Amino acid sequence: MRVQALVVLGLALAAAPAAEGQNTAAITTAGPQVSGYINAATLPIPANMLDVPDEADRAYLETFRARLDEVMTREETVGLAVAVLVQGEPVLVYAAGEEEAGTGRPITTDTVFRAASVSKGMTGTLLALLETQGRVNLNDPVPSELLPLPRGRQATVEQVLAQRTGLPPHTGDRAMERGGNVSQLRSRLGSQRPSCRPGECYTYQNIAFGSVEVIASQAAGLDFGTAMDTYVFQRVGMNTASVGVDALRQSASWARPHRRRDRDAHGTPRAGDPDTAYDATPAAASVNVSLNDMIAWARAQLGTSGHLPAPVLERVQTSYGDSPSQTRRLYRLEDRIENTGYGLGWRVYDWSGHRLITHSGYLSGYGAQIYMEPATGFAYVALWNHDGDAPWWLFPTLMDLRTGDGPADWLDLLDED
Numbered sequence: 035m036r037v038q039a040l041v042v043l044g045l046a047l048a049a050a051p052a053a054e055g056q057n058t059a060a061i062t063t064a065g066p067q068v069s070g071y072i073n074a075a076t077l078p079i080p081a082n083m084l085d086v087p088d089e090a091d092r093a094y095l096e097t098f099r100a101r102l103d104e105v106m107t108r109e110e111t112v113g114l115a116v117a118v119l120v121q122g123e124p125v126l127v128y129a130a131g132e133e134e135a136g137t138g139r140p141i142t143t144d145t146v147f148r149a150a151s152v153s154k155g156m157t158g159t160l161l162a163l164l165e166t167q168g169r170v171n172l173n174d175p176v177p178s179e180l181l182p183l184p185r186g187r188q189a190t191v192e193q194v195l196a197q198r199t200g201l202p203p204h205t206g207d208r209a210m211e212r213g214g215n216v217s218q219l220r221s222r223l224g225s226q227r228p229s230c231r232p233g234e235c236y237t238y239q240n241i242a243f244g245s246v247e248v249i250a251s252q253a254a255g256l257d258f259g260t261a262m263d264t265y266v267f268q269r270v271g272m273n274t275a276s277v278g279v280d281a282l283r284q285s286a287s288w289a290r291p292h293r294r295r296d297r298d299a300h301g302t303p304r305a306g307d308p309d310t311a312y313d314a315t316p317a318a319a320s321v322n323v324s325l326n327d328m329i330a331w332a333r334a335q336l337g338t339s340g341h342l343p344a345p346v347l348e349r350v351q352t353s354y355g356d357s358p359s360q361t362r363r364l365y366r367l368e369d370r371i372e373n374t375g376y377g378l379g380w381r382v383y384d385w386s387g388h389r390l391i392t393h394s395g396y397l398s399g400y401g402a403q404i405y406m407e408p409a410t411g412f413a414y415v416a417l418w419n420h421d422g423d424a425p426w427w428l429f430p431t432l433m434d435l436r437t438g439d440g441p442a443d444w445l446d447l448l449d450e451d
Contacts, residue, residue, distance in 0.1 A: 039106065039130030040142065041099060094435035095126050101431050101445060106130050110422040112292045112303055113141040115325035118432065122338025122411035124329055133419075134290040134305040143325045146274055146285040147417040148308065150395025152402045153321035154243065155350065156266055156331075158195045158379025159342065161250055162349040163265050170253040172349075172378075181245040182224035189232035191246055195378040196354035199242050200232045203359065206241040216241060216314040236357040236376055244315035258316055270334040270341045272327035279313050282322045289419035291399020303420060310397050319397065328415035332404060335391065336411050351391045351408065353382040367430060370439065386439055394426075405429055412436070423448055 095118060105111055113131030117124050133139040149156075164170045172195070175188035181199070183189060189199045205226055206219040220241050229237050247258045254261035259277035267275040274285060282288050290305035298304055312319035323331070333339040337347055353375030360374045360381065375382040383390040388407055395402040399421060406413040414432055418425045427444035434440035 039103065039128055040140075041130075042124075042127040092120070092125065094432075097442075098428075098432050098435055099126060099128065101428065101442075102128050102130070104445060105424045105428065108422065108424055109301065110292075110294070110303065110420055111418075111424070112420040113145070113289050114416070114418045114425065115141055115143065115145065115147070116416045116428070117325055117329050117332075117414070119329070119332055119336070119413040119415075120411065122333055122336050122413075127325070127329075129325060131419075133287060135292060135303045139287070141289065141419075142287060144274055144287055146276070146282060146288040146322045146324050146327075147402060147419060148282065148291075148310075148319075148395075148397045148400040149321040149323045149402045149417075150312070150319050150397040150400060151240075152323075152393050152395040152404055153317065153319050154195075154379035155335075155393050155404075156262065156321055156379070157243075157246065157250070157317040158350045158377070159335075159346060160262055160266050161191060161195065161246060161253075162346045162378060163269075163342075164250065164253045165349070166343060166346055170249060176245055176249065178224075180220075180248055181242060182221060183232065184224055184226050184228040186224075187228075187232055189242075191249060192354065192378065193232050194239075194243060194246055197236050197238050197243070197357070197376050198233050198355060199237065199239055200228045200230045200234065201226055201237055201239060201242055202229050203237045203239075205237075205239060210241060210314065211311045213311070216244065220245065233355075236355055236359065238357075238359075240312065240315050240318040243318040247315075247317045250317070262321070267327075271330040271339070272323065273330075274324045275327045276322045277316050278320050278322075279309050282308055285322065287324075288322070289400070289417075291397070292420040293399045294421040296399075306399055308399075312397060319395065323402070323417070325415065325417060328402075328404060328417065332406055332413040332415050336406055336408055336413060338411055347408070350378040351380055351382065352377050354378075357381070370430070370433070385433065386437065388433075388437070401425055403429060405433075 102116060112135050116128040118126040129141045129143050131141045133145060165172050172192040173190050175190050176194055178188060209219055210216055229235055250261055251258050262277050291308055292303040293306050296304045296306045334341045357374045357376045364371050370386050372384040381392045383392055390405050390407055392405045401418045403416045414429050424445060427448055430444045431442045434442035
């Protein structure tokens with residue numbers, strides 16, 4: 035059973051009645067009725083947003099909505115939730131598909147998914163907030179008993195959050211995925227052959243990244259999940275966000291994962307277990323979020339909601355060094371992405387002169403993405419609950435449509451591969 039999409043164009047966060055004579059888009063409801071509309075072209079531009087492009091003609095959003103519908107027709111697609119923000123306000127909100135294939139339970143804007151590695155930016159923000167309160171110094175080294183590094187070296191909290199520990203990339207991840215104990219795997223990191231000294235190069239980590247959980251907990255005087263809820267989720271207005279798979283299962287509406295390997299005799303996707311090895315590293319990959327949470331998160335990081343202090347945003351969104359291996363991984367986008375870096379749990383892209391703050395995440399059967407351009411208040415957020423290549427190419431499609439710098443044919447090329 036395919037559940038129809040909830041689509042809102044020109045949606046405001048506040049549920050206010052439409053102004054007299056204002057144009058409002060038709061809504062097909064597959065979830066709660068959503069109200070409150072604005073003409074996003076008339077939004078005041080915050081004083082801290084410079085070089086705002088002329089986005090008065092938003093025809094590209096209608097074209098992009100059609101591409102979202104195309105993704106929903108694909109055999110592997112189960113559920114998809116997407117929002118586009120302009121000048122810090124949502125102008126397109128799209129929720130389609132099912133929590134679990136064949137059940138008819140619809141994806142809504144409050145359906146909770148796994149954020150996967152998008153969690154890292156939330157952890158970085160938590161620690162930056164604690165730093166502004168004088169509870170922790172991110173320039174202090176992580177104690178060796180929490181993060182033993184090769185040759186007796188130490189990395190600062192900042193270096194861990196910025197993926198500059200000097201360890202080989204993804205150290206211990208495969209062993210963890212095979213069932214290895216995270217604490218034991220972390221205790222063995224000191225025996226690795228280093229890629230560089232701490233701070234000298236970018237190498238992506240999950241197990242090492244998780245070492246900051248204890249530091250955050252001690253600084254906040256709370257367990258990590260409660261600290262995240264108290265300092266980040268409640269502050270930002272992420273009302274359905276949580277940490278860990280047990281909390282996911284307690285959500286009123288939550289999306290089940292659908293993996294390529296899990297299909298019935300007719301090829302129909304079957305729901306799998308949401309548990310993953312990465313729940314042992316909550317700071318790195320275990321946050322749960324809905325589309326509404328992601329909209330609130332994007333607005334906070336853009337600075338438009340006012341929920342996060344400007345020094346915190348600057349702290350986490352500053353690149354602490356290039357990430358050349360990530361640039362190489364994005365070779366299909368080499369005509370657009372000139373270089374990449376890494377902040378405190380955030381990637382920083384130079385996309386044809388547009389400075390984007392971003393992160394993507396994948397856990398078996400789940401995908402998550404966020405892209406933001408703080409200078410203009412533009413953002414894109416997406417969540418889905420199935421394996422498949424198409425959702426990953428939605429943002430390049432949107433960016434081509436928005437900027438006119440490309441043919442926006444990524445989904446077409448995907449079909450040709």
